[in-house]
Amino acid sequence: QVQLQESGPGLVKPSETLSLTCTVSGDSMKSSYWTWIRQPPGKGLELIGYIFDNKSPSYNPSLGSRVTISIDTSKNQFSLKLTSVTPADTAVYYCAREGALTAVSLDYWGQGTLVTVSS
Amino acid sequence: DIQLTQSPSSVSASVGDRVTITCRASHSLGGNWLAWYQQKPGKAPKLLIYAVSSLQRGVPSRFSGGGSGTDFTLTISTLQPEDFAIYYCQQVTRFPYTFGQGTTLEI
Numbered sequence: 621q622v623q624l625q626e627s628g629p630g631l632v633k634p635s636e637t638l639s640l641t642c643t644v645s646g647d648s649m650k651s652s653y654w655t656w657i658r659q660p661p662g663k664g665l666e667l668i669g670y671i672f673d674n675k676s677p678s679y680n681p682s683l684g685s686r687v688t689i690s691i692d693t694s695k696n697q698f699s700l701k702l703t704s705v706t707p708a709d710t711a712v713y714y715c716a717r718e719g720a721l722t723a724v725s726l727d728y729w730g731q732g733t734l735v736t737v738s739s
Numbered sequence: 740d741i742q743l744t745q746s747p748s749s750v751s752a753s754v755g756d757r758v759t760i761t762c763r764a765s766h767s768l769g770g771n772w773l774a775w776y777q778q779k780p781g782k783a784p785k786l787l788i789y790a791v792s793s794l795q796r797g798v799p800s801r802f803s804g805g806g807s808g809t810d811f812t813l814t815i816s817t818l819q820p821e822d823f824a825i826y827y828c829q830q831v832t833r834f835p836y837t838f839g840q841g842t843t844l845e846i
Contacts, residue, residue: 664827664838664839664840664841665784665827665829665838665841666838667835667836667837667838678834680835681835682835714783714784716783719786719789722774722786722789722790722793722795723771723772723774723789723790723793723831724772724831724836725774725786725789725790725795725829725831726774726776726784726786726829727786727789727795729783729784729785730783731782731783732783
């Protein structure tokens with residue numbers, strides 16, 4: 621059974637960097653695409669970006685150059701960094717897997733972690 | 740970006756009803772690159788349908804998907820109490836992969 625778990629600070633100050641880690645169990649990280657998605661309170665879903673093994677990640681242009689996704693397959697983890705955060709970055713952040721058999725759709729998700737941007 | 744517009748934004752229904760939710764894309768999605776998710780309060784979304792009409796493992800057969808080009812549907816044939824939730828479509832044709840705004844299915 622594939623499981624994903626997000627971890628990181630729940631409160632970040634404006635202009636600082638949001639850092640989250642997703643720990644994966646039950647799957648080889650080298651064979652799937654790993655994705656970050658966020659959902660502001662009461663709003664819809666926004667894909668942040670994804671990474672596959674050590675290939676170059678793909679990022680949503682809406683986040684510009686603020687986002688970095690990295691992977692450490694030896695630790696079964698991938699990470700998200702979002703710089704220069706503002707209150708608009710307050711959201712539940714999810715990590716998820718693109719299923720190899722589900723046509724790029726996200727078949728396993730973490731439970732999500734709320735990150736609040738506030739001073 | 741490809742915009743996805745779901746309709747209705749919310750719908751009220753009863754147990755046993757048949758419900759259809761529509762997802763319209765701003766550009767043709769070409770192949771079968773559309774998925775549907777269900778989200779319950781405080782939970783992560785759950786994949787229901789991928790590739791327009793393929794049922795994800797473990798999802799009840801009362802859920803079905805269809806459509807092509809720019810117009811897609813999610814149908815729940817006989818509503819059960821556990822189906823009341825928010826439903827999202829997602830296109831995976833062109834990056835950035837985008838989601839519809841969601842449809843709330845209420846009792």
